[in-house]
Amino acid sequence: MAGNWAYKSGASGTVSVPADAQVKKVTARGDEAATMQIDGGDVASVFPSFEEDVWGHLVGPIDIVFTGTDAYFVSWVVD
Numbered sequence: 001m002a003g004n005w006a007y008k009s010g011a012s013g014t015v016s017v018p019a020d021a022q023v024k025k026v027t028a029r030g031d032e033a034a035t036m037q038i039d040g041g042d043v044a045s046v047f048p049s050f051e052e053d054v055w056g057h058l059v060g061p062i063d064i065v066f067t068g069t070d071a072y073f074v075s076w077v078v079d
Helices: none
Strands: 004-010 013-017 022-040 043-045 051-053 062-078
Touching: none
Parallel strands: none
Antiparallel strands: 004 062, 013 062, 022 043, 022 051, 022 062
16 A cells, blocks of 8 residues: 555554544553553453554544553554
8 A cells, every 4th residue: 555654652642543544553552451442432451462453444534542551553554
C-alpha cells in the first residue's frame, strides 16, 4: 500500500486515527489492570502485552484508548 505513513506512541492515552487512514499495527503492554478500547467497543486487557498487524481492518476515523498501559504504538497509512 502506498501512502503517507504515520504513528503515535506513548504510555497511556487516546490515539485518534484520522479519516481514510488504514491502521497497520497496534501494540501495547502493561500490568493486569492495563486495557485498550477501540472506538467505543469492548474493553480488552493488554496484559502482559498485545501486538496485532491489522493491515486495513481498522479504518479511520477511530479512537483507540489505552488505559494504565506502560507503552503503546499505533501506525497507519493514509492514501
